[in-house]
Amino acid sequence: MDNANVTRRDFIYVASAAAAGVGLAASLWPFIDQMNPAADTLALKEVEFDLTPVIPGQIVTIEWQKKPVFIRRRTPEEVKAAEDAPLGDLIDPQADKDRVQKPEWLILVATCTHLGCVPSKEMKGEFGGWLCPCHGSHYDTSGRIRKGPAPKNLEVPPYQFLSDTKVLIGAAPKAGAAAEHHG
Amino acid sequence: MAHGNYSYKPTNAFTKWLDSRLPIIRLIDESVLAFPTPKNLNMWFTFGGILTFMLAVQIVSGIVLAMHYVPHETQAFDSVERIMRDVNYGWLLRYMHSNGASFFFIAVYLHIFRGLYYGSYKAPREVLWLLGIVIYLLMMATGFLGYTLPWGQMSFWGATVITNFFSAIPVIGESITQWLWGSFAVDNSTLQRFFSLHYLLPFVIAGVVVLHIWALHVPGNNNPLGIDVKGPADTVPFHPYYTTKDAFWIALFLIVFCYFIFFNPNFLGHADNYVPANRLVTPAHIVPEWYYLPLYAILRSVPDKLFGVILMFGAIFVWALLPWLDTSRVRSNRFRPFMKQFFWILMVVIFLLGYLGAQTADDSNLVFFGVELPIGKILLSRILTIYYFLHFLLITPLVGLMETPHAVPESISKAVLAKKGGAQS
Numbered sequence: 001m002d003n004a005n006v007t008r009r010d011f012i013y014v015a016s017a018a019a020a021g022v023g024l025a026a027s028l029w030p031f032i033d034q035m036n037p038a039a040d041t042l043a044l045k046e047v048e049f050d051l052t053p054v055i056p057g058q059i060v061t062i063e064w065q066k067k068p069v070f071i072r073r074r075t076p077e078e079v080k081a082a083e084d085a086p087l088g089d090l091i092d093p094q095a096d097k098d099r100v101q102k103p104e105w106l107i108l109v110a111t112c113t114h115l116g117c118v119p120s121k122e123m124k125g126e127f128g129g130w131l132c133p134c135h136g137s138h139y140d141t142s143g144r145i146r147k148g149p150a151p152k153n154l155e156v157p158p159y160q161f162l163s164d165t166k167v168l169i170g171a172a173p174k175a176g177a178a179a180e181h182h183g
Numbered sequence: 184m185a186h187g188n189y190s191y192k193p194t195n196a197f198t199k200w201l202d203s204r205l206p207i208i209r210l211i212d213e214s215v216l217a218f219p220t221p222k223n224l225n226m227w228f229t230f231g232g233i234l235t236f237m238l239a240v241q242i243v244s245g246i247v248l249a250m251h252y253v254p255h256e257t258q259a260f261d262s263v264e265r266i267m268r269d270v271n272y273g274w275l276l277r278y279m280h281s282n283g284a285s286f287f288f289i290a291v292y293l294h295i296f297r298g299l300y301y302g303s304y305k306a307p308r309e310v311l312w313l314l315g316i317v318i319y320l321l322m323m324a325t326g327f328l329g330y331t332l333p334w335g336q337m338s339f340w341g342a343t344v345i346t347n348f349f350s351a352i353p354v355i356g357e358s359i360t361q362w363l364w365g366s367f368a369v370d371n372s373t374l375q376r377f378f379s380l381h382y383l384l385p386f387v388i389a390g391v392v393v394l395h396i397w398a399l400h401v402p403g404n405n406n407p408l409g410i411d412v413k414g415p416a417d418t419v420p421f422h423p424y425y426t427t428k429d430a431f432w433i434a435l436f437l438i439v440f441c442y443f444i445f446f447n448p449n450f451l452g453h454a455d456n457y458v459p460a461n462r463l464v465t466p467a468h469i470v471p472e473w474y475y476l477p478l479y480a481i482l483r484s485v486p487d488k489l490f491g492v493i494l495m496f497g498a499i500f501v502w503a504l505l506p507w508l509d510t511s512r513v514r515s516n517r518f519r520p521f522m523k524q525f526f527w528i529l530m531v532v533i534f535l536l537g538y539l540g541a542q543t544a545d546d547s548n549l550v551f552f553g554v555e556l557p558i559g560k561i562l563l564s565r566i567l568t569i570y571y572f573l574h575f576l577l578i579t580p581l582v583g584l585m586e587t588p589h590a591v592p593e594s595i596s597k598a599v600l601a602k603k604g605g606a607q608s
Contacts, residue, residue: 032362037366061463067368067462068462114347115348117465118463118464133468151488
């Protein structure tokens with residue numbers, strides 16, 4: 001008779017402790033969740049950019065969701081270098097065609113995937129893309145990590161070409177946008 | 184042992200009345216004034232007092248700076264400049280607070296290395312040592328949060344790099360960083376919460392300091408000989424002997440502190456932090472404050488992000504294992520001929536790591552005070568990082584087992600008298 005010592009009072013103790021535990025956990029949640037991005041921060045979803053002034057070879061930095069975004073008008077040589085890089089050489093293998101909608105326009109979140117610095121536009125690194133000044137990560141002309149401590153390629157944000165000269169950063173790409181590249 | 188047989192005796196009607204209601208005078212008398220302290224403490228044992236003093240300096244100067252500072256991304260930088268230019272003595276208060284952080288860390292490093300040299304972490308002081316590590320980690324967090332507040336370029340990018348350590352956590356890393364930022368990047372939300380926490384943590388430090396002193400007062404102070412107090416002949420009351428000694432060294436410490444405040448207030452800072460934060464451009468060469476540099480070098484020596492972050496935190500965590508890694512039966516390095524050498528090698532390694540942490544992130548050869556050495560910076564920082572961990576994980580246990588320590592004196596009192604007699608003859 002193991003249960004001889006278990007009384008109805010024990011049940012009440014366990015039940016009230018469990019209810020208090022759940023209540024405490026539930027009341028903690030607002031204090032934790034208040035630190036997540038607020039509604040006005042989340043509302044900064046899309047930003048439109050006019051591509052007309054960007055000349056071939058130029059990189060411009062714009063702001064989207066408080067993050068810097070690179071818009072790079074790649075030269076044919078840069079496109080070729082990105083397309084020709086053997087996938088086997090890559091730390092985070094991804095084909096260039098999967099990172100662009102139009103080969104000429106490379107659009108990337110300009111946040112180093114190591115510790116969040118903005119890779120330098122002036123120092124292009126060993127692969128002609130970007131060099132992060134903080135801890136020496138080298139990115140190629142597709143924004144893929146080639147050397148250094150960063151674990152991943154520069155992120156491609158969602159974007160949509162509104163016309164040949166206008167791009168909307170933050171919007172889901174139009175269906176079939178990638179097909180344009182595949183020809 | 185530490186309290187001996189002494190007990191406080193109230194002398195007049197008021198103190199007798201109070202003692203039976205709130206024995207606060209008894210607490211102060213027994214734990215501070217009359218507290219029996221080894222009679223042979225040298226200057227390296229005054230840093231506890233210096234640190235307590237510096238905590239007070241930081242809290243008082245910080246509270247008044249908060250009366251003028253505005254924690255908002257559009258106004259933070261300008262409000263700091265207003266403190267510097269317009270607020271009465273604002274320049275003094277800010278330089279006191281910013282240099283005070285550095286001097287707080289100078290004192291804490293000397294305090295920690297003192298503990299390493301004299302074996303203050305060994306039984307029965309393990310909990311005292313662990314609480315010290317907690318205080319050090321809280322100081323690191325507070326220093327980092329405070330450095331963000333002026334909202335200059337180094338503030339902004341320092342905050343970005345440090346918060347991104349958490350993005351190394353697999354799967355949930357990105358959610359955690361966004362939760363820390365309250366945004367998709369370091370932002371006004373981040374600045375406001377950092378200010379709130381920067382104000383809070385010093386009081387948490389003060390609380391853990393109380394625990395640290397409590398844990399000190401159970402076994403009593405260690406001492407340069409590392410041997411236990413055996414009787415009243417080995418001790419003197421804390422007051423006036425160590426209140427005076429601490430006050431003397433606090434005064435000397437303040438002279439150096441004042442040199443930096445008044446004559447070289449930006450020497451320990453970085454010029455880039457006088458450029459307002461710009462989220463679109465990272466400065467070409469970002470460095471943390473000097474007190475993080477050895478850890479920063481360890482982080483950068485590892486080519487893998489997650490492992491680099493783990494190793495950097497591991498460099499502090501390994502201290503927590505030290506009481507159990509040290510197999511020696513003798514505490515003080517004064518009697519440990521081999522461990523003493525390894526202690527100084529460790530000091531050189533930590534200094535070199537700090538030097539490497541301040542260099543640019545390329546793999547050129549190290550230029551050490553103008554002389555180019557035939558070794559790459561990354562390779563050297565890897566060797567030093569490995570040595571740092573080997574010191575604690577391998578050298579400390581092995582030397583403790585293999586070395587034959589010198590004979591330790593019978594008692595503190597005998598050692599002190601022998602030394603005095605020797606000097607006279």
